[in-house]
Amino acid sequence: MRNTGDTQMSSAKLMSAAATIPSSLPANILDRTYRLKPPKTWLARQGAKLADWFEARLAAASVVPDKPVYDRTEFPWVAEIETDWRKVRTELDLVMQFRDQMPSFQDIIKEVGTIQKDDQWKTFFLSGVGLDCTENARRCPETMKLLGRIPGMKTAFFSILSPRKHIPPHRGPFVGVLRLHLGLLVPEPREHCRIRIANQICTWEEGRCLVFDDTYNHEVWNDTDGYRVVLFVDFARPMKTPWNRLNEAVLNAAALAPFIREAKGRQATWEKKFYAKAKANS
Numbered sequence: 001m002r003n004t005g006d007t008q009m010s011s012a013k014l015m016s017a018a019a020t021i022p023s024s025l026p027a028n029i030l031d032r033t034y035r036l037k038p039p040k041t042w043l044a045r046q047g048a049k050l051a052d053w054f055e056a057r058l059a060a061a062s063v064v065p066d067k068p069v070y071d072r073t074e075f076p077w078v079a080e081i082e083t084d085w086r087k088v089r090t091e092l093d094l095v096m097q098f099r100d101q102m103p104s105f106q107d108i109i110k111e112v113g114t115i116q117k118d119d120q121w122k123t124f125f126l127s128g129v130g131l132d133c134t135e136n137a138r139r140c141p142e143t144m145k146l147l148g149r150i151p152g153m154k155t156a157f158f159s160i161l162s163p164r165k166h167i168p169p170h171r172g173p174f175v176g177v178l179r180l181h182l183g184l185l186v187p188e189p190r191e192h193c194r195i196r197i198a199n200q201i202c203t204w205e206e207g208r209c210l211v212f213d214d215t216y217n218h219e220v221w222n223d224t225d226g227y228r229v230v231l232f233v234d235f236a237r238p239m240k241t242p243w244n245r246l247n248e249a250v251l252n253a254a255a256l257a258p259f260i261r262e263a264k265g266r267q268a269t270w271e272k273k274f275y276a277k278a279k280a281n282s
Contacts, residue, residue, distance in 0.1 A: 030068070030198050032059070032215050036169055055175040055215065061243035068198035070178070070211040078209045080149055081182060085207040087142035088231055089184050092158055095124055095140070096185075096229070099160060103270050109263045115170045120162035127156045130255030131264050135271045143231070150180070152236030154251060158184070159232035161222045172214030174254075176247040180233040181210045187226025195220045204230060 028034055033052045039045045059066040064074055072078045102122040106113035112121075125133045126140060127147060137144050147156050154177060161167075172179070183204035187193055194203050198216040212218070214234075222228045239247050254260055 029217055032056075032171075032175070034217055035171075036217070058175050058237070058239065058243060058247060061239045063238035063240060064178075066213070068213055068216040069200050069202060070213075072209055072211065075211060077149060077151065078180075078211065081146060081180075082207055082209055084142070084146055085182060085184070088140075088146055088182065089206070091140040091143050092184050092229060092231075095158060096160075096227075098274075099227075101274060102160070103266075105159075107270070108266050109259065110266075111259055115168050120165040121167065122160040122162075124158040124160070125156075125267055126158070127153065128263070128267070129154050129251060130257075130260040131267050133267060133271070135275050147233065150233060150235050152238075153233060154236060155232075155234040157232050159230050161220065161228040163187075163222060163225045163227065165220075165222045167220040169217050169219045171217050174250070175213070175215045176237055176239075176250055177214075177234040178237050179212055179214045180235065181212075181230040182233070183208050183210070183230055185227055185229035187222070187224040187228060189224065192223040193221070193228050204228065 032055060033048075035048070039048045064070065072082075099122060102124055104116070104119040105121045105123050106116055108123060108125065124136060125131060126137050126143060127133055143156075147153050159181075181195075181204060183206045186204045186206050190203050190205070194201055195210075195218060196202075197212045197214075197218045202210055202212075204210060210230075236244075236247060236251060238244070
């Protein structure tokens with residue numbers, strides 16, 4: 001069992017608060033409204049202003065502080081997730097035997113194609129708003145039990161980055177969720193496998209969680225010769241009433257969005273093809 005000193009030291013390794021903004025990025029990178037490609041038309045600018053206003057209202061209603069990166073202790077249930085991480089790692093090890101056959105992220109969610117064109121970011125979906133991941137989930141029962149302990153869990157998958165993979169700057173679509181990464185497979189040297197969230201540089205540690213707000217601009221590097229795998233989870237941001245009800249309604253309505261319906265079809269097609277082939281070869 002870790003003592004308090006060990007926990008503090010581990011947290012210090014996980015996050016580098018002293019990291020500076022890379023010179024290639026603007027000084028306003030801490031602003032959630034920062035966009036890599038600002039809207040060009042009047043209508044698009046008005047839409048962006050409305051989106052920024054709505055996100056600001058939701059962020060202001062947050063029960064936890066509105067900031068790019070969180071301390072693990074701000075979410076009491078994180079300790080329980082970390083306790084059983086090895087059960088998830090065991091299931092991941094079995095899944096990784098089929099890594100080459102897994103879909104790239106953009107094969108499921110087409111919009112990811114704006115930041116990735118290759119096949120070096122693989123996914124193994126376990127849950128998602130509007131998605132049917134039944135077959136994948138059935139093969140990872142311990143992971144599904146762990147996911148059931150995360151309040152407001154919405155999306156979960158194994159996120160697999162190949163050696164030397166870089167994910168360029170981007171931001172998540174909606175402030176109503178926060179993101180958790182549970183480190184499962186972290187290659188050495190660990191400082192060469194990192195994520196920038198706003199102006200903070202963080203690294204992963206096997207068995208430890210990193211919680212952050214993905215609506216802040218972020219960027220990922222795996223400058224090692226090994227695979228980096230995390231359990232990638234989006235969960236509903238804790239909010240005050242009645243904003244929590246509005247947020248839940250928006251998240252549930254997302255299942256009706258055209259890109260989610262398309263993703264559902266893509267995920268179902270991949271699962272059907274993959275498991276039919278596995279059955280034929282067994």
